[in-house]
Amino acid sequence: MRRLKHSGIYWCLNCNVPLLDSECEICRVKGEFVPLSRPVDPKPAFRFDLNLLHQTISQEFGVDAANFLLKNVEVAVFNRVPYLDKGYEVLVDGRILGHLFFDFPRLYWRFKPLREGCSRLWVKKLGFWVVVNNGFVIKNQILGELDFVAKNLPEREGEYVFLVSKKDEVLGVGELTDKGKVYVLRVWKPEQPRFLNFKASWNQVVKANFSKLKTDISKACKFVGDISSRLKLPVFVSYSGGKDSLTTLYLTVKASCKTKILFNDTGLELPETLENADWVASKFGVEILKVKAEEAFWIHLKDFGPPTRENRWCSKVCKLKPTAKFLDEKIGENKILCFVGQRKTESFRRAGSRKIWVNKFLPKIVASSPINDWSMLQVWLCLMMERLDGYVNKLYFEGFDRIGCFMCPSMEMADLLVVKKRYPILWERWEKELENWILNKNLPRQWIDYGLWRWKNPPKRILDKIGG
Ligand SMILES: [Zn+2]
Known part of the structure; x- marks a missing residue:
C-alpha cells in the first residue's frame, strides 16, 4: 500500500504549482496529493504541448470548450499513460483534466475528458452529453434512447459523451457507438469542478521547490x-x-x-x-x-x-x-x-x-x-x-519527449509521423528501405503505414485494431 500511496505528485492549491515534495516552499502549506498512472514521470507541458492540447480539444468539442477547459492554464503537467500509441494524463489546477492521446489506428491526436474535464464542460454545457434517467451508470453499460432525459450527441461514432444525472452530477464518460447508443467507458464519484482561477508560472514552480x-x-x-x-x-x-x-x-x-x-x-x-x-x-x-x-x-x-x-x-x-x-x-x-x-x-x-x-x-x-x-x-x-x-x-x-535516432523502433507513431513531416529527405531514405524490405518479404503496405516494422511480432492489440 505504501508504494501505491507514492504513485503521484503533490500540487499546491494556494500557488497552483506542482511540488517535488509534499510541502510548498512559497506558502509552506502541504500540497494536495494527485494520484497518477505508473510509471509516474511527469513533464512540464511546454507551449507546443499546450497548443497541441488546445487544438485537439477544439477539434473534438469546439474552440469554446478548449478556451474554457484551459482558462488561466499556464502551468500544466503531462504524465505518460499506456495507450496503443502515445498518451498523456493532463494535469491542471491539481486535477486530471483528461487524456491527450494519439489515436491508433486513426493516427491523429484526440482528447478524452475525465472527471474534471467533463465536470468543467457541463458548467457551460459544452461538448457532448446526455442526462440519464437513472441516478447511476455502470462501466461497460450500453445506454440507449430510453435512458436519456436530455441529450446533445455527436454525429460521428467514437466521439466522447459525458453522462449527467438529473441532479446535475457528472457521473462518467462514454463514447457514441455505430448504432447511436452510448457505451460507458468510465464512471466515478461526482465532484465539483475546480478552477483555481489564477495563473502560475514556471518561475513560481521553481520557487516552490x-x-x-x-x-x-x-x-x-x-x-x-x-x-x-x-x-x-x-x-x-x-x-x-x-x-x-x-x-x-x-x-x-x-x-x-x-x-x-x-x-x-x-x-x-x-x-x-x-x-x-x-x-x-x-x-x-x-x-x-x-x-x-x-x-x-x-x-x-x-x-x-x-x-x-x-x-x-x-x-x-x-x-x-x-x-x-x-x-x-x-x-x-x-x-x-x-x-x-x-x-x-x-x-x-x-x-x-x-x-x-x-x-x-x-x-x-x-x-x-x-x-x-x-x-x-x-x-x-x-x-x-x-x-x-x-x-x-x-x-x-516541439513535441519530442526523447532525443535519439530519428527512426528508433521504440518510438510511437505520433513521433515517427512528426519526423516524417519535419525531415522529408531523411524519412524518404528510410521509407525506401522499408519499401524494398516489404517487397522482398511480401509484406503488406500496412507494415509501413502503421509502423509494424517496429516489432518482430506486432502485439495482438495492435493487429486487431488494423484488422491485420
Ligand atoms: Zn504554495
Whole structure:
C-alpha cells in the first residue's frame, strides 16, 4: 500500500504549482496529493504541448470548450499513460483534466475528458452529453434512447459523451457507438469542478521547490566529486543531446570535475541534436570527442532488416562497436569513468538502484548516473532554475519527449509521423528501405503505414485494431 500511496505528485492549491515534495516552499502549506498512472514521470507541458492540447480539444468539442477547459492554464503537467500509441494524463489546477492521446489506428491526436474535464464542460454545457434517467451508470453499460432525459450527441461514432444525472452530477464518460447508443467507458464519484482561477508560472514552480532542488543538486555534485576522486580515472560525460545528459554534464562541471564529452553519433541523429552537442560543448568550454558510426546502420540494414523492439541490432552496430573501437584507439588499456544521464522512473526507483556499474559490453567504461533518482519534472526544474533552458535541445519544445535516432523502433507513431513531416529527405531514405524490405518479404503496405516494422511480432492489440 505504501508504494501505491507514492504513485503521484503533490500540487499546491494556494500557488497552483506542482511540488517535488509534499510541502510548498512559497506558502509552506502541504500540497494536495494527485494520484497518477505508473510509471509516474511527469513533464512540464511546454507551449507546443499546450497548443497541441488546445487544438485537439477544439477539434473534438469546439474552440469554446478548449478556451474554457484551459482558462488561466499556464502551468500544466503531462504524465505518460499506456495507450496503443502515445498518451498523456493532463494535469491542471491539481486535477486530471483528461487524456491527450494519439489515436491508433486513426493516427491523429484526440482528447478524452475525465472527471474534471467533463465536470468543467457541463458548467457551460459544452461538448457532448446526455442526462440519464437513472441516478447511476455502470462501466461497460450500453445506454440507449430510453435512458436519456436530455441529450446533445455527436454525429460521428467514437466521439466522447459525458453522462449527467438529473441532479446535475457528472457521473462518467462514454463514447457514441455505430448504432447511436452510448457505451460507458468510465464512471466515478461526482465532484465539483475546480478552477483555481489564477495563473502560475514556471518561475513560481521553481520557487516552490527551490531548496529541494538546491539540496539535490549539491548532493549530486558531491556524489560526482566523491566518485571521481575515489576512482581516479579519466572522466567523461556521455552526451546524447538530451535533457538528462545535459543535466549530468552540468552537475559534473559544477562539481569542478575535469571532464570531456563523449558523443556517440549513430549516423541517425537529427540535425538539431548534432548542432546541440557542439553548441553545448563550446558553451561549457569542454572538449567533445565524437564516436561516429557513419554509414554502419545503412550497410547492415540490407542484411538484418529494420531493427525491432525485440532485436535492436542497431545498438550494437551504431553504439557499442564504434565505442569499443574508439576506446581501444584512444584510451588503450585504461578504463574511464563515464557519467551518464540515466534515470530510473518511479516504479523502478525503489528496486535498489546501482549507482556505479561496469558496462557489460564495454568493460573499459565504469558508468555512473548522478541523477538516477530524479524524476523528469525534477530534471526540467533544475534546468530552468540554473538558466540552462537555452542549452536544451530545441526538439523538446516541439513535441519530442526523447532525443535519439530519428527512426528508433521504440518510438510511437505520433513521433515517427512528426519526423516524417519535419525531415522529408531523411524519412524518404528510410521509407525506401522499408519499401524494398516489404517487397522482398511480401509484406503488406500496412507494415509501413502503421509502423509494424517496429516489432518482430506486432502485439495482438495492435493487429486487431488494423484488422491485420
Ligand atoms: Zn504554495
